[in-house]
Amino acid sequence: MSGTKSGTKREGDSKAGSSPGATRPRRRQARGEARIAQLLDAAADVFSSTGYTAASTNAIAREAGVSPGTLYQFFPNKEAIAIELGDRLLNRWQETYGAAFVLSHIELPLDEMLDAILDPLITFNVENPAFSVLMHGSEIPGVITQEHDTVHATMLTRVESILAGYLTELPAGQVSRIANMAFVIFKTGLDLIMAHEGDERDAYVKELKTILFRYLEPLVGASALPDSACPKSCEA
Amino acid sequence: MSGTKSGTKREGDSKAGSSPGATRPRRRQARGEARIAQLLDAAADVFSSTGYTAASTNAIAREAGVSPGTLYQFFPNKEAIAIELGDRLLNRWQETYGAAFVLSHIELPLDEMLDAILDPLITFNVENPAFSVLMHGSEIPGVITQEHDTVHATMLTRVESILAGYLTELPAGQVSRIANMAFVIFKTGLDLIMAHEGDERDAYVKELKTILFRYLEPLVGASALPDSACPKSCEA
Amino acid sequence: MSGTKSGTKREGDSKAGSSPGATRPRRRQARGEARIAQLLDAAADVFSSTGYTAASTNAIAREAGVSPGTLYQFFPNKEAIAIELGDRLLNRWQETYGAAFVLSHIELPLDEMLDAILDPLITFNVENPAFSVLMHGSEIPGVITQEHDTVHATMLTRVESILAGYLTELPAGQVSRIANMAFVIFKTGLDLIMAHEGDERDAYVKELKTILFRYLEPLVGASALPDSACPKSCEA
C-alpha cells in the first residue's frame, strides 16, 4: 500500500501532505484511495476476463459500481488504469513474496532457485489473473506499445538480473536474449497453467519448471553442473 | 484436409460442372477470385499489424481498396476471413514445405528433426506474418474461441503427432501436455524471432531450437540419449 | 396468363409480336416470361414471409435462384415487383373465381352473396398469401403510398361496386365509406383467419361472415329484410 505511485493524475492533489493541515486532505485522499482501489479491482476483473483491448472503461466503472465520470476523475484514460494496476500488482507481489527474494537466491542452485521463484509467482498470478494479462505486453505480438508495459518491462528486468547471477560466463547480449526467452516461456507456460486446474495444472507447472531448468542448466556458471538435478519434481 | 476451397460463397452457381474444367462459370469467378485474394492479402496485413481483435472489416476493405460491401460479398464476417486466410496459409505452407515433411522426419534424430521443421516454419512465418497471428488462438489466453482456431488446432495436432513419434515411452496424456508446451514455446519464441532482425533474429532462432532440444531430448525414445548433441548450432 | 401487364419494363421488348418474325422474339419472350414468373413466385414467398418492407431484392433474387442483376433486368425496383405481382395475382383471382363473379351475384341475397364472394377469396388468399400482403396497402396505416397499392385499390373498387348493388338507398359517399369499412374488416379478418388453422380457422371464417352480414344487412335495399338470416353458417 505504501509506494503507490498513482502518477497518472492530472495535477491537483499531488504529494499534498508536506504542508500543515495534512489531515483533512488525508481524509479526502482516503476516500480517493478507496475509489482507486475499487476501480483497480474492477479493472483487474475486467482485464482478466476480457483482456485489455476488449475491456471498456464503462465496464470497469460499472463493475466498480461508480459512474464513468468518477473513473476519469482518477485516471486520464484506459491505459493509465492498466499502468496503475500494474504498479500495484508489482508492488503487491514484491511485498508478499518478493522482498525476501530480490536480494537472495543467488546462492541457491538453479533448481531450488526456480522453485523459489516460480512457485510464488505462479500462485500470485493465479490469485491475481490480471497480472498475467499485464505481463504480456501489448496484445499484438512483437509490438511494444510503450503503454502499460511496465509490468512486462519490470518483470523482464527482474528475470534478467536474476539470470545474470547464474549465467556469469556469458556476454551481456546473450544473457539478455536468454532472459527474454526464459521470460516469454514463463509467460506462455503460465497461460497454460492457468488454463488448467487441479492435477493437470500441477503437471503443467512441473513441465514449465523442467523446460526452464533444462534450458538454463547447461548455461549456468562454469557450465559445470555435474549432478544435473531437475527442480524438486522433474519427472524422467 | 488439404484442398479446402473458398467455401464462403452462397451456393447458387452449381451444376456448371457437367464437363470437366468448365470454363463458363469460371470467367465470372476470375474477378471475384482476385478480389478474394486481394481481400485476404489485406486481411493478412491488417491482422499482422493490429492483431485479430483490433482488425476491423472496414480497415481490411480499405486496405484492399474496396468498399465494405464488397468485402461482405465474399465473407459473411470477420471470422470467416480469418478462417479462409488460415486455410490458405495452412495450404500454402503444406504445399511449399510441408508435403515432404509430414511423412518423413520420424527417422531423423531430434536435432535434425528440429532443424528440418523449424527452419522452414520460421521462414514461412516471416514471409507470412499473419500466420503467426492465427496460430495464436484467441487473444484472451485460456479461452479457445472455436472460431478461427483451425490454424492453431491444426498446428498443435501436427506437433503432437510428430512428437508422438519421438516420445514413444510416454503415456498419451503426457505427450499431449508436452506437445502443448512445445507448441506455445514455439509460438512465443517465434514472436521474439519475428520481432528482431538480422543476427539478433538468428540468435533467437538458435535459442529457440536449443530450448526445444533440451526440453525434448531427455524424453526421447528409451530416454537413452548418450551423446546428447544440440541441434546444428547449439552454443555452449 | 393472358392480360399480364408487366408494364414496368424499361423499354425494349414491349408488345413485340405484331410484326413478322414474331416467333424468335417469342421464344426470347418465353424465357423472359419464365424468369419473370420465377421472380414473382420468389417475391410472393418472400413478401408473405417477411412483409414488403423487410423483403430485400437480394433475397428475392436468391429465392428465385438468379442473380440480383437478373432481377433488375426485369424490374426497375422493388416496388415494380410488388406491382407486377399484384397485377398477376389480381388476374389469377379473376380468372379462377372472379370471371363468373363480377357480373352476377347482384341477384343473390346478402348472405349468399357473402358466401359466394368470401369463400373463394379466402381460399385464394390462403393459397396465395402474398395477395393479402399486397391487399394491405402500405405497411404504415393511413398512408397511401401510391406504390403497389393497385391490389388494394382494385379490390376496394370491387367491393364498392358490389356493395353499390345492395346499398341502393344510400348516397355515394356513404356507400364508399361502408365499402372502406367492409374492406378493412375483411382484410383484418383475413389476417386472423390465416393466422389460424383447422377448426379455429373455420370458426374465424364464420365470425367474419357474421360481422359483415350483420353490418350490411340492415342497410340493404329498402332495409326490408324481414327474416334476417345469417349466411350459411351463422351460429347463435
Added chain:
Amino acid sequence: MSGTKSGTKREGDSKAGSSPGATRPRRRQARGEARIAQLLDAAADVFSSTGYTAASTNAIAREAGVSPGTLYQFFPNKEAIAIELGDRLLNRWQETYGAAFVLSHIELPLDEMLDAILDPLITFNVENPAFSVLMHGSEIPGVITQEHDTVHATMLTRVESILAGYLTELPAGQVSRIANMAFVIFKTGLDLIMAHEGDERDAYVKELKTILFRYLEPLVGASALPDSACPKSCEA
C-alpha cells in the same frame, strides 16, 4: 399491471430512497428524465410517421435532437423504446380515461358501453398516433413478435374482459375469438378514422360503432335484445 416504471436504466442509483421523496438522486435524473421524454416523443413521431420497422434509432435520435449515443444511454435498443413508449401511453391512457372505466360499464347497455369506451379511446389515439402503431402488433401479420406487443396484448386482454361481462352465455373459447375479432375491427376502423378528418372522420367513427354494435348485440346476455337499439347515433 398499472404503474410500470421506466425500467430501462442500469441499476446503480438505488438506496437513495431512505427518506421519502429524496431529492438528491432526483436532480441528476431530471435531465435524463427529460431526455427520455424527449426521446419517446421523438420515437412516437417517427413510429407514427414511418411505422415501427422503418423507424431507425438514428432517426429517432435526430428527431430528438440528440446524438445516437445519447439514445443508447437510455435505451438498449429500438424495441426497448417501443416497449417504454407503449408502457407510457398505456399508463397515460389509463390515467386519463381509464381509471373510472375499468371497473364500471358493465351495467351499461351495449350501445352506451361502446360510446363510453370508444370515444375516449379514439380521442386518445388521435392525440397519440403512436399508440395505434403499437396496438398493431408486429407488422407482418400473423406473427406475434413477443416484443413490444405489450400494448397489443394489454388492449386485447382489456377487450376480452369487457366483452366477457356481456357475452355471458358463450363459452370462453368463443368469447376469446369474438374479442380478437372485435379488437382487430377496432384497430382497422381506427386507422380509417385517423386517416380522415372532420365530418368524414366522425362518419367513420359512427360506422365503426355501428359495426361493433351490430356484431355484438345479438350475442349479448340471453340473446334477448328485443328493441335492438344502435349506439347513440346509429343511422338507418
Added chain:
DNA sequence: GATGAATGAGGATTCATTCAT
C-alpha cells in the same frame, strides 16, 4: 439476357472521453 462484382449510404450499436451539475 445473365452473371456476379461493386458500391456507398445507412442502420444498429459501442466506447473512450468530456461536461454540466
Added chain:
DNA sequence: TATGAATGAATCCTCATTCAT
C-alpha cells in the same frame, strides 16, 4: 468528488441498385 448525461466517431453489417463482362 461524484454523477450521469452527452458526444461522435467507429464498428459490423445490409441493401437497393448499377456495372462490366
